Amino acid sequence: MRSWFGRGRTRALLSAGLLVGAGAVGTSAYWSAGTQATGTTVQSGAIHIDLATNNRVKPETYSWTALTGSLAIAGESQAKILRVRNNSIGGLTFGYTVSATASGTLGAALKVTVRNGGTVSGTSCTGGTLVGTADTALNGYSGAPGQLSSSAATPYHDLCVQVRLPSGSGVANGATSTVVLTFSATQVVS
Numbered sequence: 662m663r664s665w666f667g668r669g670r671t672r673a674l675l676s677a678g679l680l681v682g683a684g685a686v687g688t689s690a691y692w693s694a695g696t697q698a699t700g701t702t703v704q705s706g707a708i709h710i711d712l713a714t715n716n717r718v719k720p721e722t723y724s725w726t727a728l729t730g731s732l733a734i735a736g737e738s739q740a741k742i743l744r745v746r747n748n749s750i751g752g753l754t755f756g757y758t759v760s761a762t763a764s765g766t767l768g769a770a771l772k773v774t775v776r777n778g779g780t781v782s783g784t785s786c787t788g789g790t791l792v793g794t795a796d797t798a799l800n801g802y803s804g805a806p807g808q809l810s811s812s813a814a815t816p817y818h819d820l821c822v823q824v825r826l827p828s829g830s831g832v833a834n835g836a837t838s839t840v841v842l843t844f845s846a847t848q849v850v851s
Contacts, residue, residue, distance in 0.1 A: 706751020710809075710846040713744045728822065728840070735832070738825035740781045745844060746817040747809035754810040757846040759792065759820070761802040768838035770830040771799040777806040779821030786821035799824065799840065808849055 712723040727741040747755060763771055774796050779789030793804025806818050824840065826832065 706753050707749060708753050708755055708846055708848050709748040709750070710755065710757060710844055711746045711748045712844065713746070725842070728824065732824075732826040735826050735830050736828040738784045738823055740784055740786045740821055740823040742781060743820045743822055743842075744817050745806070745809070745820055747811040747813075748816075749811040752810075752812045754808055754849045755846040756805065756808045756849050757844055758803055758805045760804075760843045760845070761799050761840065762843075763799045763838045763840045765836060765838045767826070767832050767836040768840065769798075769800055770826060770832050771838065771840070772796045772825045772827055773799040773802050774823040774825070775802075775804055775806070776821045776823075777818050779819075781821060784823075786823040789821060792820070796825065 711721060712725070714721075714723070725741075725743060727743070728739060730739055732739065745757070745759075747753070749755065759775065761773055763769070774786055775792040776786045776789035777792050779786040781787075790807075792806045793802060806820060809816060809818060822842070
């Protein structure tokens with residue numbers, strides 16, 4: 662009996678295996694390259710909104726005594742300038758809002774007007790740009806004076822703040838109120 666694996670058949674099977682193996686083998690290459698970008702600088706910064714001073718303290722509480730006084734009669738007002746300064750580190754620009762609250766029945770009756778770049782004329786604010794609504798309730802007042810850059814020639818806003826007790830308010834003599842102005846700054850990404 663002859664073996665099934667003879668020379669001819671063995672060669673044929675080996676040749677077929679070689680063809681199958683050659684067909685399955687392929688070539689591939691992965692190319693990579695690299696480069697560097699230099700000359701970039703990263704600097705940390707800090708946002709600082711300061712009232713009238715150069716404190717760079719967070720959070721800043723500033724006792725603004727310029728507006729302290731009496732509104733002797735209904736219909737009378739007072740006006741003073743409050744400087745809002747951008748003392749940020751790293752050339753930051755920020756936008757900010759000013760809001761107000763006041764205590765007691767006097768506080769509930771007070772009206773406020775704020776002007777960015779305004780001036781005091783007697784007991785009123787004139788000129789500049791109106792911030793929010795004029796002669797609005799002081800309690801709950803909110804306005805956005807705009808943006809401030811720390812790298813600008815004048816990195817501050819002079820806000821003229823006018824507080825008025827309207828005629829017919831019915832507030833008793835001797836009533837007092839504590840007024841709180843809150844300034845909230847948010848960095849502006851340019």
